[in-house]
Amino acid sequence: MKANEDQSGPNRKTLMWYLYLISMVLLAFTGFGQMPIYKRYYISDIPGLAWSADFYTTHLIHYIFSALFLGIAAYVVFDHLLLKKKRFALTLSGFIRSAIIAGLVATGLLLVIYNFSGVAFPMWAAATLLVAHMTLAMALIAAGFIALIGRKPWVRAIN
Amino acid sequence: MSHQISRRLFLKGGLAAAGTLAASSIPAAASITDGTGHLATLLDISKCIACGACVEACSETNQSKYPEPEKPFPKMVPSRAKNVDWSEKRDVDDRLTPYNWLYIQSTYVEHNGEEHEVNIPRRCMHCTNPPCVKLCPFGAAEQLKNGIALINDNLCLGGAKCKTVCPWKIPERQSGLGIYLDILPKFAGNGVMYKCDRCYDRIAQGEQPACIEACPEDVQTIGPRDDIIRQAHALAKEMNGYIYGEKENGGTNTIYVSPVPFDKLNKAIEKGKGKPHLKPVKDHMADGNNLAAALAIAPIAGIAAAVGKFYKMTK
Structure with missing residues (x-):
């Protein structure tokens, strides 16, 4: 090193x-x-x-x-x-949290676009996005608490 | 079993999750509703004689959409949340209610030494970027391609956020019906919100909204927003009048033209619950949408910081 x-x-x-x-x-x-x-x-x-x-x-x-x-x-x-x-790799907990965050970012950005004037989503699409965003937020909170209680780190050193 | 996840797997998984959502049919289903697609209404309030034909026609046409609540209502917890019941007062027509989506504000105003009797049909303004639709936390409201803002009574929980964020406080709640009864009726939701849907179903069939068709004085005209704006300006010029609704809340699809300034009208009309004002309204969605630029810049700044650190460390 x-x-x-x-x-x-x-x-x-x-x-x-x-x-x-x-x-x-x-x-x-x-x-x-x-x-x-x-x-x-x-x-x-x-x-x-x-x-x-x-x-x-x-x-x-x-x-x-x-x-x-x-x-x-x-x-x-x-x-x-x-x-x-080269020195660190994601743990399973880190991978799950990263995937949830990716989903939150994707749904969040689509909701930002939805809020612009001149953009309309069909009702099913807006409802799906909003419920998905909220569900992912709850999943991230749950995953965060599980990681905290179980002392699961985001990454671990590669030997 | 190793709990280590390779970068490839991490990126694959993360990108797959993001990609699945982003590449879903949602963006494909999105549509541009600005300008040409929107239908707007022009209301020449110098013509309105407050005969009430529009109010009556609205009520008759929309009977089947009106709420039929189940009683008794759930006891709300905490007690701060109150049941709202208009089902025994269906005939009220001097304000907006779940059973009256259009009413007429009448007033007398002095302007240029002349007294004017002014009658103003009031209902949802159908904003070009409607906060009631965009900020509903459950997506229970929709803006149609023709600009109509519509609340879905099958999905609405009656939390009344749409009313709170509406600059004119238009939607009205009826308790005792809707999806909230099947979830946590005492603890979440409180009925369904109702407001003018500008007869979206009639428009879809090529007909006019009932209030427009019934008006004996031709107070209202409906058409593409650009045309309606042009007509409104021509009419305002002709009568030396004033326009309301073109710029309010970033623009609406309800354009009033009056021979009396709207600040005078706003002072003169009765305002309050179910009785909307006529004040100037700033674009309520603009502040958030202006911040969207920060959402684009922030990741670039983050990447720049990481790259800067990388060069510093590898020098």
Whole structure:
């Protein structure tokens, strides 16, 4: 290994990891907030969370953290391909989470396109996309918790 | 068994998942609805005499679409969510309800030293980029290629987000029917939302919306949006009048032309629940859509950062 080679393992709690966590938490919160539940279930009554009942605000925050998340994802994937692929490989848990994230990105981007003026999807297509996006989000949360509890890392070192 | 996944498998799996979704028939089924495809209506409110023929025709034509709720309604949990029942007040016609998708706002306004009696048929504006459709979390609303914004009563849960995001608060809820009764009736949803569907079924058969056909004064005209906008400007010029609906919320498919400025009308009309305003409305979808550029730039920045690190490390 060269002296100047990146020594950090992708499982370390780096700045990227914290940004990923923050973006995931806010994406999940604002994503579920697209359903009319926060006002009904008093979440928006919690001091400091009144904004959570404003669908346009949660929509904007969802977009902002989607951009942050896409930036992180692109960085992590290319960092892996360029620098770490010879030393680290995805675990099964990492593979499942990556596949779910790929699905979330694909459905999310299609929903962004759907929101543009002049674009119309048939009802079945919009409903399918929205349900798929929500289901994948729940699957990612579940996979994240399973990984946390079972201490399943994203990658493992190649011997 | 090894839990290691090769990069090839990772990329194959990830891309397959993304590809399956992205390459599905959804984008292929998408359509461009801007401009030429949209049908808009022009309402010359100087002609409206508030005879109510349009309201009556709307009600008669859409009877079969009106809600028939099951009673008693589920007890809502938490109690903040209230059942909404219009089924015993089907005859209310001085506001929008699930049983009255069109009503007439009447007022007297002084303008240029003259008093005007103004009557304004009010219903869904059918926005060119309708937030009720685009922001429904379950995809229960659809914008047809001809621009009509339509709520599917078989899919709507009655959460009323469409009403919350509508700049005019048009859709109205009826509890006691719909898909929510089959899911978690006490805890999620609360009925079905109803509003004008601009007689999409009649239009599909080459007929006019009932309100337009029934009007004895020819208040409304329907046609391709570009033509309607041109007609609206010509009419406004002719009567030295004012236009509402062309730019509101980024543009709607309901264009009002009035001899009285709309800010005066807005002050004069009765507003409130089921009684929409006539204020200027900014494009509610624009802020989010403007941010979409960040979604394109962010991955490029991420890739640039990774490539920059790679060159730094390999120097």
